[in-house]
Amino acid sequence: MAAAVLLGVVSYTATKPEPRSRASSGASTVAEVSAEPRPGVYPELVKLARRDAADRLAVGRPDAPVVMVEYADFKCGYCGKFARDSEPALVKKYVGDGTLRIEWRNFPIFGNESESAARASWAAGRQGRFWQFHAAAYAQGSKEKGFSADRLDDLARTAGVKDINRFRDDRESDAAEAAVRKDQAEAYGLGATSTPSFLVNGRPIAGAQPTETFTRAIEAAKKDAEKNGPVRPVTSDPARIVPPKTGAATATTGPTTSAPASASANAEPSRSGTEKKDSEGSEDGKGSKGGKGAEGDR
Numbered sequence: 001m002a003a004a005v006l007l008g009v010v011s012y013t014a015t016k017p018e019p020r021s022r023a024s025s026g027a028s029t030v031a032e033v034s035a036e037p038r039p040g041v042y043p044e045l046v047k048l049a050r051r052d053a054a055d056r057l058a059v060g061r062p063d064a065p066v067v068m069v070e071y072a073d074f075k076c077g078y079c080g081k082f083a084r085d086s087e088p089a090l091v092k093k094y095v096g097d098g099t100l101r102i103e104w105r106n107f108p109i110f111g112n113e114s115e116s117a118a119r120a121s122w123a124a125g126r127q128g129r130f131w132q133f134h135a136a137a138y139a140q141g142s143k144e145k146g147f148s149a150d151r152l153d154d155l156a157r158t159a160g161v162k163d164i165n166r167f168r169d170d171r172e173s174d175a176a177e178a179a180v181r182k183d184q185a186e187a188y189g190l191g192a193t194s195t196p197s198f199l200v201n202g203r204p205i206a207g208a209q210p211t212e213t214f215t216r217a218i219e220a221a222k223k224d225a226e227k228n229g230p231v232r233p234v235t236s237d238p239a240r241i242v243p244p245k246t247g248a249a250t251a252t253t254g255p256t257t258s259a260p261a262s263a264s265a266n267a268e269p270s271r272s273g274t275e276k277k278d279s280e281g282s283e284d285g286k287g288s289k290g291g292k293g294a295e296g297d298r
Contacts, residue, residue, distance in 0.1 A: 043202065045204070048186065049101075049103060049201075051063070056126065056128065057121070059091065060100055065221070067100075067103060068090075068199070069199040070198050071105045071190075072196040073106075073109055073114050075110045078208040079208070082208040083134065084138060086210075090218070113147040113148075117147040118180045120156065121134060123170035133156060133161070149168075153168070194207070194267035195267060200221050201224065203220070203221065208266045
């Protein structure tokens with residue numbers, strides 16, 4: 001609850017797109033990111049980085065000075081845009097030199113296919129192919145084909161998952177359901193209402209912002225981290241995930257105590273019974289979204 005209140009105070013407005021008038025004047029549309037943490041706010045959000053060396057849905061050193069937590073849905077068009085346009089550059093520049101770790105959180109908010117894809121990504125991770133599944137699911141035009149059971153099998157094969165029968169069993173398992181629910185509850189507990197949403201060492205960023213926005217946030221977080229010394233990662237089995245306690249937020253009933261973060265123009269809102277347009281402009285009442293994988297899988 002405390003983290004939700006804090007995020008409500010910080011809000012995502014610090015990284016919302018510039019007004020049209022400013023953008024049209026030729027001024028930069030890159031969101032400003034403060035180089036200084038806000039006392040009493042960011043320390044709470046920084047704790048959400050798990051830094052689990054056994055996490056199969058993360059890439060980068062567990063002791064990296066900067067952790068970016070990504071909350072995303074495989075049916076989200078803007079998540080796909082980030083996965084294709086910005087994330088590869090961040091991985092090459094910052095994960096490659098040990099500065100950045102990216103931790104994926106499944107945040108399916110657009111219905112049954114979103115949930116199925118989330119469980120499937122977790123199942124692919126069980127065989128060390130999460131990030132390859134992520135790339136296949138977010139490939140241009142992929143989401144338009146949907147995420148039926150047969151389609152998920154095809155994506156798994158494209159990702160190089162070797163044991164398809166195990167993949168099927170894993171994605172329908174209680175463990176997969178618990179893992180997705182845990183990530184969902186974390187996102188809803190923060191007051192997140194749209195995808196993609198990010199935390200960069202506790203700094204919130206909403207939507208598929210320009211790459212420069214993430215670069216600024218990472219550089220600022222790196223400077224802050226240099227003052228605090230090395231980070232000690234944890235080592236645990238990511239398969240041993242405990243489902244949220246009774247009363248925790250779920251996909252159908254978000255938390256009633258948190259202050260929702262304001263939605264970015266580059267993020268897709270949680271479906272609330274109304275039609276919306278996806279990132280490519282097509283009418284889609286179910287929405288769309290995407291994600292990322294395990295260290296050493298790239």
